[in-house]
Amino acid sequence: MNSWAKQCLVSNLQIIESRTFPTFLRQQHAAVQLRRNLCIATHKITPRSLDHSPCQSLILSRSAASNAQPHCYTNTRSFSSSSKKIVADDQKQKPKKRQTWSRRKFVNIEAAETRPNKHLYTMPRDAYGASDRVKELLRVSKLSDSIEFVNCLPARLQSTVVWNQLLGYCAQHGRSTAAKTIFAKMRKHGLEPTDTTLTYMISTFGKSTSADAVAQAEAWFNSIKFYGMEPSPYHVTALLQVYQKAHDNNKALNLIDEILGDGSYPADAATYTTAFQVCGALKEDRAIQYVRNLWSKLMKQQPHYLQQTQLSGLALKAAYISEQEDALKVKAQQENLKIDNGIVVSFLNALGRTARTKEDVWFGVDAIDRLYFLRVPEGNKLARRFGQDVRQDRPATMTPLVDSPNVAALNAILIFCMYRRQYEMGDQYYHAFFKRFPHLQPDDRLDSLHQRIKDELERVEKQKA
Template sequence: MPRDAYGASMGVGRILQVGTLDDAVEYVLALPASMQKAPVWNQLLSHCAQKGKAQKAEQFWAMMRKKGVLPTERTFSHLMTALSKCDSPDLVTRAEEWMKRIEDYDVKPNVHHMNILLGIYHRKDLPDKVIDTLNLMKEKQMHPDRFSYTLAFYSCPKMVKRNGIDEVRRLWSEIEQRLEPTNPSVRINSSLARKAAAIATTEDAIRTPVEPFKIDSKVVCAFLFGLTRTARQDNDIWLGLNAIDRLYSLRPAKVEEMMVTFKGFRDLPRGELGYEPTIEVLDAILRFCGGLGQFKLASDYYYLTLKNYRKLEPDQRVYESMSWIERENKKSRPRKPFRL
């Protein structure tokens, strides 16, 4: 017999590794009431979450409540994860009900709970709800993470209630305010970074400190996808070119020339953040430029990236993108979508 609830929880975990779920349930129900705490039941719920057994998880939840076991943040994480893996027609309604229950039990929702809800909205093709939830996170003084922003950027082109490009710009601005270099000792001196620093000193920022943010390839790919699908004018494509330059220090000669005359981009330093592009990012850059009719620029980025980052090895997807770009680049066009 374990000495406490922690030991009992470890026992449940071991049973689930070598036995069955029924064996673990039998073990839990045989424990003294003093040991049937949330960590013990959370082991059962965790198993349901891993296996996508939402109905079973809800049965365990009912048993917990009947025994007066108080839930924790992890309890609701497991319940919502299990739910997110099922294909119920009322999935969204049930997920929203669980979010309400979290607060009903005086448990503070966390980023993980909100991300599960975001994933459900994204899966059910509810882009406006994705953005609404992201905004709610900030109202509750939560800091959206890489997963949150990735889903948000993919949702922007599909929104009904909002202008997609405005949302892409707003979301990227939020990320820029939080971006930190890969090397913390690197000082950021660009005009955009100085503006972000000024924003961080406002009264609102003092109340809600800006949490540092290290970007990954999934966020960058989602950002470039969202921007490609929503860009409407020359100024929009510059948002992407500037991001690529800041993150990866990639500035083709054509962009260098255009920056001399393009208002607002004259004093930008080369990439001060020190990130390295992945193959996925390279493909996203190619599709971003190609999707906006800038096939020559896409080709320039391709060769510059491989020159500056020699360890990168193009995969089949990149080769397919370049094949498309080269075909399109040979065609004559009376007018490009963007006059860069």
């Protein structure tokens, strides 16, 4: 082949190589064909090199065109002829590793990057993120780590809600000393306490083993007005629970007197539940009077209280006027207090432990009738004894005070009957309860209690025989 033909082959080869290679398969095929012609023309490449891949063949062709030795390209990667993916080494780009932790900003805490669970020490975006971060830190780490994290947050992320999370943890575990430290740090950040803050501070001393826990709880309760607030039901309940845990019955009863008084100390469902628990633990004769007074005050706050009474029109009107006068003394948060199953359980347990006479038993039977519209034959016997109405069912127009009873309420009713040795009444309540509320299913505890009542009935019948 003359020099002109050789020059044409080399120029065509360079044109093909100048394009993006290996983008199209036809360019690869054309390059291989040109390489074969060039090898034959120059006689500088052995036929064995024709078995190389297209990429290496082009490199060898270029070396032949420039009178270079092909063995100088020893670093060229070899490709199998059956490979479907032909990519040159210089076109392969290794993926860059994403360096995430080095780009994240950590809270200004010493060695935050090397701590366990270091992702929890990164800077939150907002106060909500900081709250979620504190919740997770309290779960997987120590309280001191959570306090350090919150204390080092910038001013834009500081909020009372985040600090209240730490105080709530202290209240749950009785960490009164840590709670006072947290409160002091919160005040240094210029944050004002809320109702929840002071509630946690009072509740912290409920599980505290300190000798002056009651005195410190009272001090925090008295500081409520100092911070421009009024005692709420949460504060009253927290203080009452401190008295209950400390077995300080006198102070607990004095606080209950304030609740029963002019309404200066408001109460909610939790307050009444705790008050009934305190009264049920008393072994004094006056305990039953406290139970009955609490229940009477609670009933006056119910919207259906007057509708369930069997009074004449004139008496009902007089009762309505008296009820309106009492309502003026009750604050807004106490009005129409909804009775839940927790209140019922604590009330019946307290009444069963403190009842002394048949009249006290009738008080409980009448309360059950008002709560669930349940009146059993043994209850009607007590009604005749005390000159009350005898009935089986309430009118359809009247609604019970508890809309959704549960098995725990029936369990409390049976315990009340067991305390007062009214075994036949307890068996009747068991069947009447499931007849009125068929959607409920008894649990093992309730079945065991019912079996005890039936055993006691058999024992009493044998004694009579």
